[in-house]
Amino acid sequence: MSNKSAYPTFCQPDDPVNISIYESEGSTVDKLTKSVFTENRLFTQHVDTIPSPQLRIISIHSLSSPLPLQISKDALEFLQTKFNIGPELWDLTSTFGNKPLGAAAAEGAMRVQQGPNGIQDCQNHRTDSHFLLRGGPGRWTIRQAGIFHRQDTKNLQNLWVFFHAGRGTAMEKELDAFASKSHGNLSTDTSWFTLHQIALTSCLGGWRSYVEHLGNKVDKYFGGTLSFIDGSMNNTTKGQGDGNLADIHDTRNRLLDLPSRLMTTLDTLQKLEAVSLASSSQQRNKENDFGKLATSALYYKEHLEPLVKGVDIIKEKVKDTLNMIEIGLSFRMTSKMLDVNNRMVDLNQNMLDANKQLLQLGNKNFDDNATVKIVTLVTLIYLPASLVSSVLGMxxxxxxxxxxxxxxxxxxxxxxxxxxxxxxxxxxxxxxxxxxxxxxxxxxxxxxxxxxxxxxxxxxxxxxxx
Structure with a gap:
C-alpha cells in the first residue's frame, strides 16, 4: 500500500532508532527481559543470533503520528524474511508517516490466517483517541496502532510485533509493566489474554470520552445557534452567533469518519471473540484465558456499540445546527436587504421631492423669463420710435x-x-x-x-x- 505523506514511513538505515524487545528466558516464560536498541544493525543482529524464545514481543514506535517509524525499511524487511511473514506486516505500517486519514478509516479489521504446522497469524490495524496536555488547555488527537501476532502451537512459540505512535504511550507502559512482573509459568493462553488485553485497553479506553467531548461541543454550538437565530429574528444580534462555523465544520469532519473507525474496531472485537472461543474449546481446562479474552472482547463490543449510535445522533445535531445557522444567516440577509430597500425608497422619495422643488423653481424662472421677454419686446419696439421722434424733433x-x-x-x-x-x-x-x-x-x-x-x-x- 502506498503512503503519500510529508514524511516517509520508515527512518533511514543510519538514523538513531528506539526498538524494544521483550523476551522470555530459557524454556519457560516466567520472566521477561527487555532490550532497547538504538541502531537498526544491532536490532537485526540480535534477532538473527538469538534463538526464538517461547515469547518475544517487539515494540516499534514513532515519535508522533506524522513522523516515521523508528525502524528502517531494511530492518523490517529482514524481520519479515526471518519469520516468513506475508505482506500483511507492511499493511500495518502503511498509515505511519502521516496522520490517520479519513479515507482509510474503514481499513484494518482483524484478519486471521492459518499456516502450515499449526502456525496462526493475526493482525489488525487500529486507531484510538488520546487527550494531550502540553502546557495548554489540551486537545484530542487520533493515533494509529498496528498489531501482529504469530502463534506456533507446535513449538509453543509466540511472536508479537506492536507498531504505535507517540512517546510514552499507554501501550508501551503496559508492556513495561507486563515485563516487570514475575508470571510464573506464563502459558500460551495467558500471554494471549494479557497481550490482547493490553492492546484493547490502550486502544479503546479513550473512545467514550472522545465521543462525549464531541457531544458536549455540539450541544454548546446548538445552544449558541438558537441564541443567534433568536437575535437575528429580533434584530438584536451583534454577529457573534455565526463565529463558531470553523469549529462546527471541524467537529463535523471528525464525526464523518468516526463511525467507520468504531465499526472497524467492532469487527476486530467480533473476530477476536470468535477466535478466542474456538481456542478455548480446544483446551482441556474450560476455565482458561482464551475464554476470558472472549468475555473481555464481548464487553468492549457492548461498550462500543452504543457509541456508534451516539455518534449518529451527534451527526444529526450537527446537521440541524448547520441548517439553523443557514436559516439565521438567510433571515439576517433578508432583513438587511429589506433595510437597504427601505433606505433606497426613502432616498428616491427625497429625490422626487427635490425634483418637484426644481420643477417649481423652473416654472418660476419660466414666468420670469416670459415677463423679461415681454418687457424686451416692448422696449425693442419703443426704442426705434423714441429714436425717430428724437430725430424728427417731435x-x-x-x-x-x-x-x-x-x-x-x-x-x-x-x-x-x-x-x-x-x-x-x-x-x-x-x-x-x-x-x-x-x-x-x-x-x-x-x-x-x-x-x-x-x-x-x-x-x-x-x-x-x-
Missing part, C-alpha cells in the same frame, strides 16, 4: 387755431415707416442673436451628455482591437 403735431385742436403733420407717414423699419431691424437682430445663443447652449449640453457614451465606445473599440 414736429408730428401742430395746433390748429381754427379748430382749437391738434392737427397731424402731413409727413407723419415718415415717422411710421422709419419706426417700423427700425423695429424690424432691431427685433430681427435680437431674434438672430437669441437663436445663436440657444444653439450654442444646446450644443454644449449635448456634448456634455454625450461625453461618457463616447468614452464607452472608445473603450469598447480598445477592447475589441486588443
Amino acid at each position: 414736429n408730428l403735431f401742430d395746433f390748429d387755431n381754427d379748430t382749437a385742436g391738434f392737427k397731424i403733420s402731413n409727413k407723419f407717414w415718415i415717422f411710421i415707416v422709419a419706426t417700423l423699419i427700425l423695429a424690424v431691424i432691431t427685433l430681427s437682430g435680437w431674434f438672430v442673436w437669441a437663436h445663436k445663443e440657444g444653439m450654442m447652449r444646446r450644443r454644449f449640453i449635448y456634448l456634455k451628455q454625450d461625453a461618457p457614451r463616447a468614452t464607452g465606445r472608445t473603450l469598447s473599440m480598445i477592447v475589441i482591437e486588443a
Whole structure:
C-alpha cells in the first residue's frame, strides 16, 4: 500500500532508532527481559543470533503520528524474511508517516490466517483517541496502532510485533509493566489474554470520552445557534452567533469518519471473540484465558456499540445546527436587504421631492423669463420710435387755431415707416442673436451628455482591437 505523506514511513538505515524487545528466558516464560536498541544493525543482529524464545514481543514506535517509524525499511524487511511473514506486516505500517486519514478509516479489521504446522497469524490495524496536555488547555488527537501476532502451537512459540505512535504511550507502559512482573509459568493462553488485553485497553479506553467531548461541543454550538437565530429574528444580534462555523465544520469532519473507525474496531472485537472461543474449546481446562479474552472482547463490543449510535445522533445535531445557522444567516440577509430597500425608497422619495422643488423653481424662472421677454419686446419696439421722434424733433403735431385742436403733420407717414423699419431691424437682430445663443447652449449640453457614451465606445473599440 502506498503512503503519500510529508514524511516517509520508515527512518533511514543510519538514523538513531528506539526498538524494544521483550523476551522470555530459557524454556519457560516466567520472566521477561527487555532490550532497547538504538541502531537498526544491532536490532537485526540480535534477532538473527538469538534463538526464538517461547515469547518475544517487539515494540516499534514513532515519535508522533506524522513522523516515521523508528525502524528502517531494511530492518523490517529482514524481520519479515526471518519469520516468513506475508505482506500483511507492511499493511500495518502503511498509515505511519502521516496522520490517520479519513479515507482509510474503514481499513484494518482483524484478519486471521492459518499456516502450515499449526502456525496462526493475526493482525489488525487500529486507531484510538488520546487527550494531550502540553502546557495548554489540551486537545484530542487520533493515533494509529498496528498489531501482529504469530502463534506456533507446535513449538509453543509466540511472536508479537506492536507498531504505535507517540512517546510514552499507554501501550508501551503496559508492556513495561507486563515485563516487570514475575508470571510464573506464563502459558500460551495467558500471554494471549494479557497481550490482547493490553492492546484493547490502550486502544479503546479513550473512545467514550472522545465521543462525549464531541457531544458536549455540539450541544454548546446548538445552544449558541438558537441564541443567534433568536437575535437575528429580533434584530438584536451583534454577529457573534455565526463565529463558531470553523469549529462546527471541524467537529463535523471528525464525526464523518468516526463511525467507520468504531465499526472497524467492532469487527476486530467480533473476530477476536470468535477466535478466542474456538481456542478455548480446544483446551482441556474450560476455565482458561482464551475464554476470558472472549468475555473481555464481548464487553468492549457492548461498550462500543452504543457509541456508534451516539455518534449518529451527534451527526444529526450537527446537521440541524448547520441548517439553523443557514436559516439565521438567510433571515439576517433578508432583513438587511429589506433595510437597504427601505433606505433606497426613502432616498428616491427625497429625490422626487427635490425634483418637484426644481420643477417649481423652473416654472418660476419660466414666468420670469416670459415677463423679461415681454418687457424686451416692448422696449425693442419703443426704442426705434423714441429714436425717430428724437430725430424728427417731435414736429408730428401742430395746433390748429381754427379748430382749437391738434392737427397731424402731413409727413407723419415718415415717422411710421422709419419706426417700423427700425423695429424690424432691431427685433430681427435680437431674434438672430437669441437663436445663436440657444444653439450654442444646446450644443454644449449635448456634448456634455454625450461625453461618457463616447468614452464607452472608445473603450469598447480598445477592447475589441486588443
